Amino acid sequence: MISMYKKYVKILKDHAIIITSPRLDILKFLDEHHTHPDVEEIYTSLKKKHPSLSRTTVYNSLEILKKNKIIQSLTISGSELRYDIKEGLHHHFLCKHCGRIFDISITCPNMNRTVAGGHHVEEVQGYFKGICKKCQTKEKERRNNG
Numbered sequence: 001m002i003s004m005y006k007k008y009v010k011i012l013k014d015h016a017i018i019i020t021s022p023r024l025d026i027l028k029f030l031d032e033h034h035t036h037p038d039v040e041e042i043y044t045s046l047k048k049k050h051p052s053l054s055r056t057t058v059y060n061s062l063e064i065l066k067k068n069k070i071i072q073s074l075t076i077s078g079s080e081l082r083y084d085i086k087e088g089l090h091h092h093f094l095c096k097h098c099g100r101i102f103d104i105s106i107t108c109p110n111m112n113r114t115v116a117g118g119h120h121v122e123e124v125q126g127y128f129k130g131i132c133k134k135c136q137t138k139e140k141e142r143r144n145n146g
């Protein structure tokens with residue numbers, strides 16, 4: 001196995017998940033693209049390398065990775081799932097204008113209360129929506145010029 005996949009081979013091994021080339025590529029893609037892609041985007045990217053790959057295989061692989069808590073899915077933008085490799089608990093901000101999803105690292109004030117109740121928190125989903133900084137700047141420029 002090529003060394004660039006070493007990290008991902010280990011992740012799959014640690015979770016006793018059967019190692020397949022598409023699974024490794026899904027992990028690599030999510031690790032390199034923190035843009036919260038949907039199935040379609042991941043599928044389109046992997047298709048170049050795996051021409052016989054089906055959407056169903058990509059979707060099923062994502063489900064396996066999710067079940068093992070290696071990745072998480074978001075429904076912030078509507079009905080389609082967006083995927084994210086887990087890098088600790090974080091919240092998300094969706095720009096209603098450009099559709100980009102940003103990671104927001106904030107400590108949830110309700111966290112301590114939840115943990116104090118004896119619960120073990122595995123997931124915190126905070127969805128914020130609005131207009132991102134870039135889009136606000138663009139809008140301002142547009143107004144100033146027009």
Ligand SMILES: [Zn+2]
Nearest residue numbers: 095098132135
């Ligand atoms: Zn934006």
Ligand SMILES: [Zn+2]
Nearest residue numbers: 084090092103
């Ligand atoms: Zn995220």
